[in-house]
Amino acid sequence: MTRRRSGDAPAMPSLFDAAALPAPCAAADSTGQLQPALAPAEVQALANALHQRFGGRLRLGTSSWSFPGWHGLVWGRAYGRPTLARRGLTAYHQHPLLRTVSLDRAFYRPLQAATYAGLAEQVPADFRFVVKAPALVTDATLREAATGKALHANPAFLDPQRSVAEVLQPALQGLGPALGVLVFQLSPLPVDWLRDEARLHGALDALWQAVMPALPIGDHRPLVALEVRDAELMTPALAQLLRRHGVRWCAGLHDRMPTMTEQLPMLRAMWPGPLVCRWNLQKGQRYAQAKDAWAPFNRLQAPDEATREALARVIAGTLAAGETAWVTINNKAEGSAPLSVLALAQAVLRQSDAA
Template sequence: MSGKIRVGIGGWVFEPWRGTFYPEGLRQKDELAYVGAHLTATEINATYYSTQKPATFAGWAKMVPDGFQFAVKASRFCTNRRVLAEAGDSIAKFVNQGLTELGDRLGPILWQFMPTKTFDAEDFGAFLKLLPAQVDGISLRHALEVRHDSFDDPLFFDLARDAGVAVVHADHPEYPALRGHDVGFSYARLMRTRAEEPTGYSPDQIAHWAAMARGHGAQGDAYVFFISGAKVRAPAAAQALIVALR
C-alpha cells in the first residue's frame, strides 16, 4: 500500500525565518499560507501548550491547499505526568477541542514525552488504550515520540504495533533513534540541522532521508519534519527534501 510523503517543519511563527524563508515584508498573518504554498505539512505547536478554539482550527485549514496536512502536537497535560494511565480526562479534552475542523488537513497526533520519562510497560499499555481511534466520525492516527533509552525494548514496540500507533524516528544527538513496526504510516523528526549547511543537512544526508521516506512511503503515508538543531535552516531542509523526492 503506497502512501503520500509529506515534508514540513515545526510550526510557522519563528522570527528568524522572516527574510530567510519568508520574503521581506510578508505579513505575519500570511505566513501559514506561505508554508502551505512551499511545503506539504507542518506541526501545530500551540496545541501542546494550550487548548484552541474550533474556529481557530477551521481558519488554519482554510489557509493551506488541498493535500497539505497538519500534525497536531498533543497537550503536555496528557504526557507530562507521572501516571499515564490517569490521562483519560486530559486526552478527551484535547481530542474534543475542535481538531475535526481541520477536515482532510488533519494529519497524525504527536504524543511527545519528556526525556526523563522511562518505559513502564503496564502504565504505557494503559495509556495506549486511552487513545481514541476516532472523534466525531473522523479517524485519528497517533505517533509516539519517546526520548529515553529504556523504550528501546521489544515489549514497547509490540505494544505500539498492537495499538496501531507509530513510533517516531528521531534524528537527535541525545535521543534514541527508534524504529517501530509498520502500522500503515510513519513519522520522522529530524533535529540535527546545522547553521553552516545552507540546506541544514548535507546533500548526501538529504538523499539518505529521501531514500528513507520513499521506503516508508511504499508502506503508507510518511511524514518527515525538520524541527530543531539550527531551526533557521529547517524550511530550506524541507524544501531540499521535497526536491530530492521528485
C-alpha cells in the first residue's frame, strides 16, 4: 500500500492503491489482451454482494479508460496511452465493479460502425457502453478545433436525420446489444436558444420523433438520455417532453449544474424509470485545472462525500424499486474514477442495508 504524505488530501480506504514504483510500458500480448490488475478479495466480495442483491441492474463505470495512472487499479502492468486506447477494454472489463464505460471520444467526432465494432469485440456479451452523441448535433455553436472558440451557429444542431444516420445507426450497427445508453449532452447554449424555450423544445421534440422509432424493440433496446449544461433548462415542461417520448433525464453532476439533490425534481417528474447519471466534475473545478492538479489519477484527491452519499441514496432507491441504474464517473469528480466507483459501490451497499 502507498504511504500518504504529510499534507495530502485524505484518500478513501483504497483496496487498491496504484503501484508505488514505475515500470516500463508493456504492449498487448499476441492475442491483443492486456493484463488486468488483480482485484483484492474485498472488491470481489463487494461486487458479488451487489450482484446478489440487484442482479445486473447496477452498472457502474468510468468516463473513458486510457489512463496509464490506473496501473495497479485497473491495469496489471504499465501501459502507454496509445496501447490503452486501442486495447484497454480487454483488461478494463475484468475489474469486478466496472460493468459499463462512457465512450466520451464519440462527442468530439462521429465514430464509424467499424470503430464501435472493434470496441465491442474487446468485451463480453454482458458489458454495455454509454455513448455520447457528438457535438456535431449537440452543440448549437460551431467551434474552432484547436481552441474551442465559438465561430458561428451550427446548422446541424439537433438535426433529426443526421442524428439517426450519423449517430444512432453506426452505434447500433457496431455495438449491437452492447449499446446501453445514448446520451445527448447539450453544450452550454447561446442566449438566443436559452431565451426561446418553445424553439428548443420544438427541436428536441422533432429529434425524439426521429430517434426513438429507430431504436430496436425488445430486451436490447438502448436507453436515450438528455444531459444539459444550463440549469435553467430544468423545467417541468422539459421533464414532460422527455417523459412523453420515453427519453431519460441524465443527471449531469458538473460545476455548471445543480447538485444531485437539486436535480431530484427532474427525476421525480419522470418516475418510474431507470437512472442515468454522469458524475463529471467537482464543484469549483474546471477540467483543465483538475487535469493538471490531479493527474495521473491514481488516488482520490478531493473526496466529495456529500455528492457520493446523495447519489448512493438515489441509486439504492432506484434499484429497490426494480429499476436499473447507470452511473459513469470522470477522474475529475474526485481524482480517480476507479476509486470513486469503489467508494460509490460501498456507499450503495451501505444505503441499501440501511433501508
